[in-house]
Amino acid sequence: MEHFSQWFIEFFKKLSQDLWALLSGFFKGIYNLFIGNPINYFKDFNVQSKNFTAGDWALSIMFITIFFVVVVLLLLVIYQIIKRYIRFTKIEQDKIDLLHRQHQLELRLKNGSIQAKNSSIFNSNPKSKKEAQNKKGNRFVKLSNIDEKYKYSVLATPMLEEEKLSLPQLVTRFRNYSAYEHKLFYTEKTIAIFLAGMATSKTMILEGISGTGKTSLPYAFGKFISHDSSIISVQPSWRDRFEMMGYLNEFTKKFNETEFLRSVYESLYRTDINLIVLDEMNLARVEYYFADFLSLLELPNPDEWLLDLIPEQIVGDPVQLKEGKIKIAQNIWFIGTANKDDSTFAITDKVYDRAASIEMNDKAQRFDAPETKAMNLSFDYLQNLFTQAEQNHFISPSNLDALVKLDTYITEKFEITFGNRIMKQLNTFVPVFMACGQEEVTGIDYIIARKIIRKFETLNLPFLQKELQDLLLLCDKLFGKDKLIETKKLVNKFLRQV
Known part of the structure; x- marks a missing residue:
C-alpha cells in the first residue's frame, strides 16, 4: 500500500502539472497571439522604422495592409465555418425533433387517440395542424410553409387615412x-388604362415592342402597394395547366409545387392586391395552359372559382385546399406580357376577348417626380373605387347610340360583332377610365381598337x-373628326398593307 500510495501521489502530481502546463500554455498562446506578440511586433517595427527610407515606408505600408x-x-x-456548423447542428436537431413528433403522432394514431377522419384536426390550434402535416411526410412542402407563415389566419391590410385616395x-x-423610386416613367393615360383594365378583367395582356416597360409596370405597382408582384417565366414546353401549377407525382407521392401555385395559394391568406405576372406568356400557347383559368374567371359567382388540384385530400394537406380543390381568390390579377416575333405564338381571340389588352409601344417622357413612398392598398378598397366609378360615370346616350350604329356597320361589312362580352367590358372600362381623369371617347376608342379593329388582321x-x-368616314361622322384616334390609326395601318 505504501509503494502504491507513493506512486499514485507522484502520478497525480505529474498529471496535474501537465494539465496546468497545457491550460496555461493554451491561454498564454492566445495572449501572445492577440496581445503579447503584437506589442513586440510594434516595438520591433518602431525601432527598425527609425532608419527607413521613403521606399522602405512604402513597402512597409503595403505589407501591413496586405497582412x-x-x-x-x-x-x-x-x-x-462556425456559423455553418451551428446551422447544421440546428437543422439536424430539427430533423430529430420532427422524426420524434412524427413517431409520437403515428403511435397516437395507431392507439386510436386521434381519428384520422375527424375534420376537427383542421379546426384546432396551429400546433395540432402542424402535427397533422408531419404525418407520414408532407405532400405539399411550399404550401404548408405558407400555412405556418400566416399561422392559419388571413392577414388584414390596414390602410392609413392618407392612403385612402381617389x-x-x-x-x-x-x-x-x-418615377422617383424606380426611374420608370409612365403617362397618366397608361396608368388609367392599367387600372381600368383591372376593373374590367382578372386577366390582362401587356404587349408591345421590347423595352417599353411591360414587365416593369406590374413590378412597380407591386412595390407601390407594398406587396411584390410574382414574376413567373413562361416556358415554351407548357402544354396544359399542370406544367404551370404542378402535379402529384404518383411515384414519390409528393406534389411538384411551382412558384405559380405558391403565389395562388398565398393570396388566400391576404386581403391586399396580388399580381401574378406571366412573363412572355405567348412563348407557349396561352389557350392551352391557361384555358381553365379563362373559363373559371368568367363565372359570375367567385365562390365557384375552384380548380381541381389533387384527386383526394388527406390529413396533412394544406388547410386552404377544399376536397382537393384550390380556390382562385378575388384579389388576384393575372398579367401576361407578350412580344410579337418569330419565337412566339399568336394570341387567339378566345384569350383577347376575355382579357384586358394594353398596348405599350411608346416610352413616356422623363419628369422630375417628388419624393413618394409606397402605400397599403386593400382589395376591398380598390374594388369599392371601381364600383363608385361605375355608379358615378357612364357612357352617354349619344355615344351608346353611335356604338350601336358602328357595331351594325362592322357586323354587316366585316362579319365581326361587339357581342355581349365586349359591351359589358365597355360599360366597366370606360367609367373607371373616366374616373381616373380621362375622356369618355378616348376610353371607347381604346376598347374598339383593341377588341374589334384588331381582329381585322x-x-x-x-x-x-x-x-x-x-x-x-363613319367614325368621323359618329364621333367627330378628331376622335377615335387609335381606331383610325389601326384602320389606316391596314389600308397601307393592302
Whole structure:
C-alpha cells in the first residue's frame, strides 16, 4: 500500500502539472497571439522604422495592409465555418425533433387517440395542424410553409387615412412613385388604362415592342402597394395547366409545387392586391395552359372559382385546399406580357376577348417626380373605387347610340360583332377610365381598337379597301373628326398593307 500510495501521489502530481502546463500554455498562446506578440511586433517595427527610407515606408505600408486583409479574411472564414456548423447542428436537431413528433403522432394514431377522419384536426390550434402535416411526410412542402407563415389566419391590410385616395389621386401617386423610386416613367393615360383594365378583367395582356416597360409596370405597382408582384417565366414546353401549377407525382407521392401555385395559394391568406405576372406568356400557347383559368374567371359567382388540384385530400394537406380543390381568390390579377416575333405564338381571340389588352409601344417622357413612398392598398378598397366609378360615370346616350350604329356597320361589312362580352367590358372600362381623369371617347376608342379593329388582321383586307375607307368616314361622322384616334390609326395601318 505504501509503494502504491507513493506512486499514485507522484502520478497525480505529474498529471496535474501537465494539465496546468497545457491550460496555461493554451491561454498564454492566445495572449501572445492577440496581445503579447503584437506589442513586440510594434516595438520591433518602431525601432527598425527609425532608419527607413521613403521606399522602405512604402513597402512597409503595403505589407501591413496586405497582412491585415489576410487576417480579416481568415477571421471571416473561421466565422463562416462556425456559423455553418451551428446551422447544421440546428437543422439536424430539427430533423430529430420532427422524426420524434412524427413517431409520437403515428403511435397516437395507431392507439386510436386521434381519428384520422375527424375534420376537427383542421379546426384546432396551429400546433395540432402542424402535427397533422408531419404525418407520414408532407405532400405539399411550399404550401404548408405558407400555412405556418400566416399561422392559419388571413392577414388584414390596414390602410392609413392618407392612403385612402381617389382614383385620380391613385394615378398621380403611383406615377410619381414609379418615377422617383424606380426611374420608370409612365403617362397618366397608361396608368388609367392599367387600372381600368383591372376593373374590367382578372386577366390582362401587356404587349408591345421590347423595352417599353411591360414587365416593369406590374413590378412597380407591386412595390407601390407594398406587396411584390410574382414574376413567373413562361416556358415554351407548357402544354396544359399542370406544367404551370404542378402535379402529384404518383411515384414519390409528393406534389411538384411551382412558384405559380405558391403565389395562388398565398393570396388566400391576404386581403391586399396580388399580381401574378406571366412573363412572355405567348412563348407557349396561352389557350392551352391557361384555358381553365379563362373559363373559371368568367363565372359570375367567385365562390365557384375552384380548380381541381389533387384527386383526394388527406390529413396533412394544406388547410386552404377544399376536397382537393384550390380556390382562385378575388384579389388576384393575372398579367401576361407578350412580344410579337418569330419565337412566339399568336394570341387567339378566345384569350383577347376575355382579357384586358394594353398596348405599350411608346416610352413616356422623363419628369422630375417628388419624393413618394409606397402605400397599403386593400382589395376591398380598390374594388369599392371601381364600383363608385361605375355608379358615378357612364357612357352617354349619344355615344351608346353611335356604338350601336358602328357595331351594325362592322357586323354587316366585316362579319365581326361587339357581342355581349365586349359591351359589358365597355360599360366597366370606360367609367373607371373616366374616373381616373380621362375622356369618355378616348376610353371607347381604346376598347374598339383593341377588341374589334384588331381582329381585322385575320380578314382578306385587299378585298375590303372600300369598306375600310367607309369605316373611317363613319367614325368621323359618329364621333367627330378628331376622335377615335387609335381606331383610325389601326384602320389606316391596314389600308397601307393592302
